[in-house]
Amino acid sequence: MINNVVLAAEVAASQAAQMSWLVIAIPLASAGLLLLVGRAADKWGHLLGVTASAASFVVGAWAFVDLLSRPVAERVQDVTLFKWIPGGTFDLNMGIRVDQLSLTFVMLVTFVGTLIHIYSIAYMEHDRDRRRFFAYLNLFVAAMLLLVLADSYVVLFVGWEGVGLASYLLIGFWNHRLEYAVAAKKAFVANRVGDVGMIVAMMIMFSQFHALSFAGVFEAAEHASGATLTLIGLALLLAACGKSAQFPLQSWLGDAMAGPTPVSALIHAATMVTAGVYLVVRSGPIFEHTPAARLAVVTIGAITLLYGAIVGCAKDDMKKALAASTMSQIGYMMLAAGLGPVGGIFAIMHLVTHGFFKAGMFLGAGSVMHAMKDQVDMRRFGALNKAMKVTWxxxxxxxxxILGIPPFAGFFSKDKIIEQAFVAPEGQVWQGWVFGLVAMFGAGITAFYMSRLFFMVFQGKARWTDEQHPHESPGLMTVPMIILSLGSVFLGLILTVVKFDEYLAPALVEGHHGEPVMNAYVIMGATLALVVIGAWIAWSKFGSAKAVVPTLPPAADGLVRAAREDLYQDAINDALLVKPGQALVRGATKTDDDVVDGAVRGLAWVFQGMGSLVSRIQNGYARSYAATMLAGVILLAAIVLAGRM
Amino acid sequence: MTVSAYLILASVLFTIGTVTVMVRRNSIIVFMGVELMLNAANLAFLAFARMWGNVDGQLAAFFVMVVAAAEVVVGLAIIVSLFRTRRTVSVDDENLLRH
Amino acid sequence: MNNGLMMTTAEQFLFWIIGPIIVLGASALLFSKRAVLTACSVMVTMVGLAFLYVGLGSPFLGIVQVVVYTGAIMMLFVFVLMLVGVDVSDSFIETIRGQRWAGVLLGLGLLVVLSGAVFRSTFTFAIGTDAASNGNNAGAVAHLLFSDFAFTLEITGCLLIIAAMGAVILTHRVRLTRPITQGEMMEIRTKRGMRLTPPPAPGNYARHNAADVPAIDARGKIIEDSVPSALRMRGQVHNLRGLPQDLLEDKVPPTRRPDAAAPAIEAGTAGSSDSAGPRDTGGPPEPGDTAGPEVKP
Structure with missing residues (x-):
């Protein structure tokens, strides 16, 4: 049932795979160089950053082509770089796993990452810290590549933390603004909560399996008890929730828009948020044996996709609406990843297509902001289709x-996910209905809010402020957008034609295609119908010639108000976590002050008292000392005599 | 009467010397008390020397005397220099080390 | 001398005579106010102990006891007492609360413990040192001292030297000013109109020639300076009863004496050589010199 290739890759690695550590090393070295050289590199730093990212892509492409040239059974290659933590009976190696899954990510990250790098040259042109920005971008890419190329959970965790660090640095890139610095801190803290899950998972693996490498853990997972695997699965899910902004750790994603827009594109498209999905898909052999953990993953995914969709409907901030849509789309991927190996394939496929179209849209949003003097309020846009044709x-x-209109990319990936959501596990038909309908309904909402965003920004009447004079962005920005839009159009089709699922499947555990509870074509039709309805509602309210969009948000009912407030996620976090946490800290401090310190002080007081009592013997009179000595002598003599009686 | 008579006498003398050290304040008298204690020990030494028919005890007493002489020289020198600086020979006044 | 467990009668006699004397002398340490008296009593104790030492068969140590303790150590004590002030009497008012009672009780406790140890012990047959001394106690001690205890003896010698040097260093006083030469002293005396000659010996022309009796000059006037200054400072000048009666009673009738005169003479506090001036030295007693020679203007 389990594909042996996944478990123990004992295939001799090809030269390309051997060299694929360069994929990580090049951007990392570039980042280190840019940070160390400092201002002296200001003139050419961005060029080095782009070159490093592109070089990384070239090496990755080489490894990818090499992989394709190998027979399917020999495509999973583990390359040990060096012995990292030698520990007697347990050695931990720094190594990379080159296989279909990791190389898919490498291609996505380096390609989209390079485009974003190029875009950033123009976008950050007037920022005096552009070199530092590129250093962080390179660090981000390097960390993400280490994450996906790791051959063990510990190495993955290094990249995991590196991604967290880089995102912190980038979200807070303009940290002279207090709210941006706070947003960076929020992302960092939320990620740390997820890290606890990661660490717990690794602890359980180490104590139960005595292994942390993928090969070792997956082999041991076959014989492990269900409870252990469920625990590991839930811990991994917590980690994934933190990194991928899934419910209930989703709150940082919206605030992460504080970073420069290329960062948002990078976080949402290629790196960071996809890490959680990668983790769940990579850990397929663990989730394979624990239906409970899988159900948890699917549930989290379903909740998040609805959550993000609802929030997205109410947001007037263009970037935050896009962030909500990312949350929702990652929810789709999570849901798919939790469905099993087949779902996992479509999760990765959707991840790739989403990487392209979401990056394109974020870069487009950045272009709009560039044109509108950093305005993000969609109520102040409108009718930009004439001023910015390429962006439009x-x-x-x-x-x-993203709407999933055929033959665009999203159709091929998202429709498959919805179809898989309708596939119920044996004896659990309700699951198929519940998650299938949620996914389908989510597609309809997605269509509404994305259309709302699109119409509010580009269609309708101009609602610009007086000083705004929209203009098209320079070529360095539009070219990456054009390339990404080509991906948005054709990638889904291409991936389907080249049978991406068959390519990826050997890297995952073997799954079986179940039958959905409804006919697949009915599902497709119903989904498309919902999408069209959603888009039509958006058109009638925001896009048509008759629609009037007020420049201030109108009064609305409770649900909309709640959605505008991110469904009160911050208030809930405050009430549930922050306030009790602060109270706990205050209590601990008080306990420390009063009880612990009190005990210490009390002890000191006791000894002080004893000391001052005893010090009265020390009166400075030699005669008193003599008397004391004599008393001691008499006592000793008496004892000696008594002992001899 | 045995050698114990001498020992009792030595004990009495030793006690007198001890009490002198504790009770008197004139450091010269206190010092004399110390000397008396040494002499009490010497008496005991000699009594035991006779009891064992051995001259070694006498030797011990001899050395005690020599050491006592040395001690007296230094001790009295200390008393004199103290008297010079502080104009007093009371042991109670010499408590500077306390502080 | 004594071969048995029991003392001989002669020794008992010696012990019971000398023992109480020793204890009595030693108890002066506890009860005597005057330090000199205490020192003398302790000397008696030391000599008594020397007797006992001889009785115990070590005449050598008995002699050493007399020479070292009585002759050297106790003399040193007396010297220091003189240096410090022979009249410094010890106050018996206890300043440390409970110290005296503690001392007495602890002393009793020590006595009980020590005598308890003695009484509880059984002593062997007293061998006596006759055999060991072989009729020559000093020789026996010397033989042992320079053979078995030679090294100890050397070390003790070192100790003595160190102690002597220590005493020298401790009592040494660094001179802070240049000493006044004899010529300078005479200059000072001339300038200040002080006496140039040495004062007459005390008791000169007086009825007694003790050190505390002032001399009388050729005109029958008392020369206060003749008494050593140490005695004058302590007020130990003799009360001048050695003077001829007529001189005292005729010239200075008690009724006409100023109040300060008699106490001044009695106490001997009046007059110092620095301020005495030539008035003391000469001049017949004036009829009107009612205040007597010691009264200062």
């Missing part, structure tokens, strides 16, 4: 892709 068209491709 590329954004439209992304919009159609």
């Amino acid at each position: 068209l590329t954004f439209m491709m992304g919009w159609l892709a």
Whole structure:
């Protein structure tokens, strides 16, 4: 049942795989160089950053082509770089796993990452810290590549933390603004909560399996008890929730928009948030044996996709609406990843297509902001289709892709996920209905809020402020957008034609295609119908010639108000975690002050008292000392005499 | 009467010397008390020397005397220099080390 | 001398005579106010102990006891007492609360413990040192001292030297000013109109020639300076009863004496050589010199 290749890759690694550590090393070295050289590198730092990212892509492509040239059974290659933590009976190696899954990520990260790098040259042109920005971007890419290429959970964790660090640095890149610095801290703290899950998972693996490498853990997982695997699975899910902004750790994602827009594109498309999905898919052999943990993953995914969709409907901030949509789309991927190996394949496929169209849309949003003097309020946009033709068209491709309109990219990936959601495990038919309908309904909402965003920004009447004079962005920005929009249009089709699922499947545990509870074509039709309805409602309210969009948010009912407030996630976090945490800290401090310190002080007081009592013997009179000595002598003599009686 | 008579006498003398050290304040008298204690020990030494028919005890007493002489020289020198600086020979006044 | 467990009668006699004397002398340490008296009593104790030492068969140590303790150590004590002030009497008012009672009780306790140890012990047959001394106690001691205890003896010698040097260093006083030469002293005396000659010996022309009796000059006037200054400072000048009666009673009738005169003479506090001036030295007693020679202007 389990594909042996996944468990123990004992295939001799090819030269390309041997060299694929360069994929990580090049951007890492570039980041280190840019940070160490400092201002002297200001003139050429961005060029080095782009070159490093591109070089990383070239090496990755080489490894990818090499992989494709190998027979399917020999495509999973583990390369040990060096002995990292030698520990007697347990050695931990720093190594990379080159296989279909990791190389898919490598291609996505380096390609989209390079485009974002290029875009950033123009976007950050007037920022005096552009070199530092590129250093962080390179660090981000390097950390993400280490994460996906790792051959053990510990190495993965290094990349995991590196991603967290880089995201912290980038979200807070403009940290002279207090709210941006706070947003960075929020992302950092939320990620740390997830890290606890990761660490707990590794602890359980180490104590139960005595292994931390993928090969060792997956082999041991076959014989492990269900409870252990469920625990590991839930801990991994917590980690994934933190990194991928899934419910209930989703609150940081919206605030993460504080970073420069290319960072948002990078976080949402290629790196960071996809890490959680990668973790769940990579840990497939663990989740395979624990239906409970899988159900938890699916549930989290379903909740998050609805959550993100509802929040997205109410947001007027363009970037935050896009962030909500990311949350929702990652929810789709989570849901798919939790469905099993087949779902995992479509999760990765959706991740790739989403990486393209979401990156394209974020870059488009950045282009709009660039044109509108950093305005993000959609109520102040409108009718930008004439002023910014390239941005409009590329954004439209992304919009159609996320809606899932055939033949755009999203159709091929998202429709498959919805179809898989309707596949129920044996004896659990309700699951198929519940998650299938949630996914389908979510697609409809997605269509509404994405169309709302698109129409509010590009269609309708101009609601600009007086000083705004929209203009098209320079070529360095539009070219990456065009390339990404091409991906948004054709990638889904291409991946389907080249049978991406068959390519990826050997890297995952073997799954079986179940039958959905409804006919697949009915599902497709119903989904498309919902999408069209959602888009039509958005058109009638925000896009048509008759629609009037007020420049201030109108009064609304409770649900909309709640959605505008991110469904009160911050208030809930405050009430449930922050306030009790602070109270706990205050209590601990008080306990420390009064009880612990009190005990110490009390002890000191006792000894002080004893000391001052005893010090009265020390009166400075030699005669008193003589008397004391004599008393001691008499006592000793008496004891000696008594002992001899 | 045995050698114990001498020992009792030595004990009495030793006690007198001890009490002198504790009770008197004139450091010269206190010092004399110390000397008396040494002499009490010497008496005991000699009594035991006779009891064992051995001259070694006498030797011990001899050395005690020599050491006592040395001690007296230094001790009295200390008393004199103290009297010079503080104009007093009371042992109770010499408590500077306390502080 | 004594071969048995029991003392001989002669020894008992010696012990019971000398023992109480020793204890009596020693108890002066506890009860005597005057330090000199205490020192003398302790000397008696030391000599008594020397007797006992001889009785115990070590005449050598008995002699050493007399020479070292009585002759050297106790003399040193007396010297220091003189240096410090022979009249410094010890106050018996206890300053440390409970110290005296503690001392007495602890002393009793020590006595009980020590005598308890003695009484509880059984002593062997007293061998006596006759055989060991072989009729020559000093020789026996010397033989042992320079053979078995030679090294100890050397070390003790070192100790003595160190102690002597220590005493020298402890009592040494660094001179802070240049000493006044004889010529300078005479200059000072001339300038200040002080006496140039040495004062007459005490008791000169007086009825007694003790050190505390002031001399009388050729005109029958008392020369206060003749008494050593140490005695004058302590007020130990003799009360001048050695003077001829007429001189005292005729010239200075008690009724006409100023109040300060008699106490001044009695106490001997009046007059110091520095301020005495030539008035003391000469001049017949004036009829009107009612205040007597010791009264200062």
